[in-house]
Amino acid sequence: MSIVIKHIWRNIKEKKLMSALIILSLAISGALLFVALSIADVLDTVADSEFQSVTTVFLLIFVVTSFMSVFVVFSSFKYVMALRVKTLGTLRSIGADKKRCGNLLLLESVVYGLISAVFAAAAGIVLLLILGKALSGGTAALVISPTYILITVLFCLLLSPICAYLPVRASEKYSVKELILQTHRIKEKKRLPVLLVGLALTAIGVLLVLINALKYEEWAVYCSLFVSLAGFVLCVGPLVHYFMALLGKVFSNNFTVRNMRENRSHNTIAVLLAIAVAVVFMVNSANAILIGATDKSFALYNYDIHISTKTNDAIYSAAEVAQVGGVSGITAADGIYYQSEADAGGHIPVMNLYGMSLSKMNAYFNLTTEEEITAQDAKTILLSRDYLEREKLAKGDTITVGNAEFEIAGIIKEMFNSGNVGVLSEGDFEELYGVSRYTLIAAKSDIPDAARNALRAEGFQTAATVADMLARIKSINADLFTTVNYIIVLSTTAGVFGVLNNLLIAFASRKRERALLRSIGMSKRQSAKTILVEALITGLTGGSLGLVGGLLLTAVIPAVFLVFEFPVKSVPLSPAAITLCIICSAAICLLASLISLISNSKLNVIQTLREEIL
């Protein structure tokens, strides 16, 4: 094996924690990408239209998690470059030119990418299997595409050197002498321009959401999410620095707090925590919206038993409706026409088109129109307010559904079925689709569970209580968001490794200072206290900034849901979640500082001072 590869491999093995962090972060992103690309193929084997948007969900998760991974890997490579300075000095002194040194470092990053690619592919396949089974109730088959595996591998191979590129280029600025004598000084970045650019990007991202004209465009939503996240990531570094500087001035008598101002490692930890908290907060807000919206939506059903086929076939005759009505426990039953994804000409499809009379609508659904309508004329349609807003239509306008034109006669107020509902009269529906059999039977009962069982015994195998349906949807949402949260937890774990790593770096970089302080009289206990105070301040700073970021990013959530045709009016904010974010950040830092505390208690003052002098 060439000496270069041997050297790189030994470097990777020497810093196990750092290497694990880089590989884990890259692998998580790669695995998520693979899942995002492959999940649709897996769920296609089940042919269930409920999961059309899953690919989009996972792509979004992939984008969000990748931001965290990129930051973790980038800051890890900055530390790796710092470790390699002495090696660079040696190589330059014996005749390696800048390009060769840079290429050596980039090659190391490619090796990391290669190792991560293997783990990413393996983890991606496992995750895909688990998700596919979870979302389809165990019926989906595993479909592995070699193309997607290749894309995942290429992603890891490319992302690693991309993250390493800037730190590598930065190391080329030092002269040979500075590298050999290790007298190089990291130039202070100009923070204010970065902060301004970050704030501008965040504002643009959030504004894109608020601009009505673009609100419903998918590309605008993805752009806004990406731009907001990028802006936040740019902002948070300078904000942490300025915040720490402010703390240092306010508590200028406190040695510990004052010292934190220029501590890069602690600032890096705070940034990491801020990004993690913002992401977790955003995802959980989205989860809360989904749960709330699902509950509200099902409250609009005014019947207990729902009978339909999985593919919404129009198969139920009037006789069968009567048969349902006659089953023990059923107090009322009616047939309703239903068509999903009704073509609406130049407008987005009407995802839930019902064919029913107003009396049926009033009897079986808790839907009301903005102006009271007593009768529905022929060739008229009722549409949800959200649909009309989105398609810039109004009452009195004409819309083409299928091959016929209908006048919009009424506006449904409630947000039912993602706010994309239309109601035609039964006659219009029958004429439009040439049907005479109903798509679903809605029934009311005294005891829904018993009635359901009785109906199944009568041969209506697809009979389900509305409560069953709600439970199923909630279960699917829960599975999805549990998986999302597991993924966020995995990414956060990588972030926790990053916190641990940076705390150790912080300790190592100030070992001499600690030894000096001990030599002039600081006790072990005082020294330990400074470590804990630093960890606490860092955790609280990161958590607070992350919360601010998370609250800003939740402004984007309504637009993200709109992509899934799920209008959201407001984002619920939980004081408990807010408090938990800050407490967890502080707790993570305090726990991670335990290793530093142990190292500190074993610090050999004389040895440290001697080593540092040498």
Added chain:
Amino acid sequence: MIKAQSIFKTFTIGGESVNVLNDINIEINDGEFVSVTGASGSGKSTLLYLLGALDAPTSGEIIVDGTHLSKMNDKQTSEYRRKRVGFVFQFYNLIQNLTVEENIVLPVVLDGKKAKGYAAKSDELIALVGLENVRKQKGALLSGGQQQRVAIARALINDPHIILADEPIGNLDSVKSAEIMKLLQKINREKGVTIVQVTHSRESVGYGTREIRLQDGKVV
């Protein structure tokens, strides 16, 4: 031959200009073993780094075998350090996770050549510096004296004309220091390699053929 003509070197430290070298003019002939001595801050190491193209003078010219170092770009100075000069530092500067053999052939690898082609040369140098028993050991596991021997062998792998040694025995005890100085003297006498060492040690000056003393940036 090494010529330094009207060399000035100024550093800016804390906003103040410090003249480290003031009008240095020296000539070192092929095959000489020159010791550059002087108190701390006299400019010895600075002069050495200029001769090795690790740094550039503020003004003046350094000419090595007819080549003006100031006219070379990064690629050319790197090649100069690979092929025409060998460096030996006070703190050895080995790659700690490479073995003795691997450290020695590193300049060859950096030259884009295959290390295998230099196996015989590497063996010869390992024998010269007396490290046959530890050739497979990694740098981190060697003693100070052993590491310095590896550094010397590495400096010789590309048959340089010149070895520049910055306090080569500064970090060694008296026994090991004597061993290293004898080795350098042997290399100078048997191979005709020009050696320029910076040193604080009066004992090590005795191994050389000439002494250049610096004081306040000038040759005295």
